[in-house]
Each structure stands twice: as structure tokens, then as C-alpha cells.
Amino acid sequence: MAEERPLDDQVQFRIEDQVAWITINRPEVGNALSPPCRDRIRDLIEQCNATHHARAIVITATGAKLFCPGADLAYPREVDRAEGVPAKVVGDARRMMLQGQYTLFPTILDSDLPIIAAVNGTAAGMGAHLAFACDLVIAADNAKFIEVFSRRGLVVDALGSYLLPRMIGMHKAKELIFFAEDLPVLEAERLGLVNKVVPAEDLQATAAEWAAKLAAGPTRALSLSKWLLNQSLDSDRQAMMHAEAWAVETNTFTEDFAEGMASFRERREPNWRGY
Numbered sequence: 001m002a003e004e005r006p007l008d009d010q011v012q013f014r015i016e017d018q019v020a021w022i023t024i025n026r027p028e029v030g031n032a033l034s035p036p037c038r039d040r041i042r043d044l045i046e047q048c049n050a051t052h053h054a055r056a057i058v059i060t061a062t063g064a065k066l067f068c069p070g071a072d073l074a075y076p077r078e079v080d081r082a083e084g085v086p087a088k089v090v091g092d093a094r095r096m097m098l099q100g101q102y103t104l105f106p107t108i109l110d111s112d113l114p115i116i117a118a119v120n121g122t123a124a125g126m127g128a129h130l131a132f133a134c135d136l137v138i139a140a141d142n143a144k145f146i147e148v149f150s151r152r153g154l155v156v157d158a159l160g161s162y163l164l165p166r167m168i169g170m171h172k173a174k175e176l177i178f179f180a181e182d183l184p185v186l187e188a189e190r191l192g193l194v195n196k197v198v199p200a201e202d203l204q205a206t207a208a209e210w211a212a213k214l215a216a217g218p219t220r221a222l223s224l225s226k227w228l229l230n231q232s233l234d235s236d237r238q239a240m241m242h243a244e245a246w247a248v249e250t251n252t253f254t255e256d257f258a259e260g261m262a263s264f265r266e267r268r269e270p271n272w273r274g275y
Contacts, residue, residue: 011040018215018274019208020044020054020113024061024068031061032072033126035100042104049112055274056214057111058207059134060118064200067119067143068127070158071101097157101126105159108133109230112223114214118207119185120200124148126158132193133163135226138207140200145183145193147176166233167193218256219274 004010012023022044024031033041041059048054061067077096081087108115108130117134124146131137131145147164149156156177164173168191176183188194198206214222224247231243251257256272263270 007036007040010034011037011044013044015054017212018053018055019211020048020057022057022059024059026072027063027066029072029074030066031063031068031127032070033068033130034072034075035077038071038101038104042107045107045111045113045115052274054215055113055217055219056211057113057115058118058211059115059130060204060207061120063121064140064142065121067121067123068130069122070125070127070148101158105129105133110227113219114222114226116207116211116214118203119143119194120203122146129158129160129163132167133159136210137194138196138198138203138210139185139188139194140203141185141197142200143185143188143197145185145188147180147183150178150180167191216272218254218260218270218272220254220256221251224251 117131119139
């Protein structure tokens with residue numbers, strides 16, 4: 001097997017104008033995610049949350065055909081077993097998922113920063129859910145989505161059973177998962193899984209434009225609004241009243257809140273600083 005490229009080349013990272021770009025760059029396997037690459041995406045998002053160098057994030061991939069077909073199932077996974085223990089033990093897959101993909105998706109959903117998925121091609125399985133977990137989805141006109149699991153006799157994972165019913169309703173979610181048929185990008189847009197479809201050659205520029213608007217916005221207010229919207233999926237009205245009240249209370253202590261009030265009084269455009 002050829003020597004593997006450095007991890008920071010397989011998942012590239014740069015910050016431009018307070019926008020963090022995370023780019024999956026594994027064309028040799030169609031941009032499938034190995035465990036180290038998956039974990040690097042998670043760690044980069046957490047790094048962005050903590051350092052305040054970026055105020056918006058874009059997740060995309062290289063190439064013109066594939067965004068991400070899901071997990072790299074061919075990636076070697078070695079387990080140090082005690083002598084006499086079989087290679088496959090009940091509990092292994094569950095533990096692997098809880099320690100692996102189920103650390104990535106909460107990181108995306110709970111990130112302090114708004115995250116845009118710029119989908120440049122086919123997104124299947126975990127790759128589709130990687131996009132759907134983001135706050136906004138911009139897709140190239142050649143993109144498509146596939147809930148590929150049942151094609152391989154697999155159970156849906158990567159939080160698909162949580163995301164899809166909440167995004168498109170239970171019956172449509174079951175249709176996509178049961179039949180595992182290709183979902184064209186315009187149908188995905190109609191269902192609300194995609195915010196905007198653009199010509200492939202305009203994808204990066206459109207993502208950059210949206211991300212720049214987010215990065216120039218009141219970051220803490222956007223973060224609290226994101227948190228509230230995500231809370232609403234699992235909360236009742238009474239709980240959301242209290243959540244909104246606490247979020248509003250918290251936001252009043254930010255410098256951007258003071259700037260918003262001052263710009264309103266002074267009849268000028270606000271200068272958001274992100275904190």
C-alpha cells in the first residue's frame with residue numbers, strides 16, 4: 001500500500017478573512033473519511049470555537065464529482081485483543097461509533113460558529129449527513145445525496161435517524177432510507193435539505209460570499225440563535241420560552257449587543273466584533 005499523505009493534506013485547513021475553510025482532500029478514495037480525517041474535522045471545528053480567529057466555517061471537498069461517500073471502510077482498524085478473544089465481540093461496533101462519528105456530529109451541531117457545507121458532488125451515507133448537520137447547505141448543480149446504507153445491508157447511522165425526520169418528516173425520511181435511491185440536488189433543495197443550488201463553477205465563490213456575511217455578523221447572537229433553533233427540535237413551548245429568555249439575557253452582556261443598540265441610536269451601520 002502506498003504511503004499515506006500527511007493528515008493536514010488529507011483534510012486541509014486555512015483561515016481567510018475570518019472564515020475557516022475545512023477541505024476534504026482524499027481523491028484517491030473519493031474523499032471517503034478515515035477515522036483520523038473525521039477526527040481532524042472535529043478538532044478543527046473545536047479549535048475554531050476556542051481561538052476566535054474565525055467567525056464562520058465552510059466544509060467542502062476537492063474535485064468535481066464527490067463531496068464525501070461516507071466512511072472509508074477499507075481503512076485498517078487494529079484492535080489489541082487479549083489472547084483467545086475473537087476478532088469480533090458484541091459491543092465493539094457500538095463503542096467505535098460512540099468514540100468516533102458520534103463525536104464529530106455533535107461538534108458540528110453544537111459549534112459556536114455557523115457552518116456552511118459547500119457540496120461539490122455526490123454525498124452519500126455519513127457524507128450526506130456531514131452536509132445535513134451543517135447550518136446551511138450550498139450545493140453544486142451536479143451534486144446528489146444518497147442514503148446508501150440499505151444498499152449494503154447496513155443500518156442508518158451518522159445521526160441520520162435523528163436529522164432526517166426533523167428536516168423532512170418521518171415518511172419522507174423512511175422513503176429515502178428504505179429505498180436508498182439517488183436524491184437529485186434540485187429535489188433535495190425542494191425538500192429543504194439544501195438552501196441553494198448553484199452552477200458547479202460558482203460553488204466556492206457563493207460559499208465564500210455567504211460565509212463572509214456570517215463572519216461579519218454578531219457572532220455571539222448568531223451562536224445563541226443557532227443553539228435555540230437546535231433546542232427547539234427536542235423541547236416543548238415552555239422550555240423554549242425559558243431558553244429564549246436566558247439566551248437573550250446572556251446576549252445582553254456581549255459587546256456586539258452594546259454596539260447594536262448604539263448603532264440604532266446613532267442611525268449608522270453596526271461594526272460587529274464577534275464577542
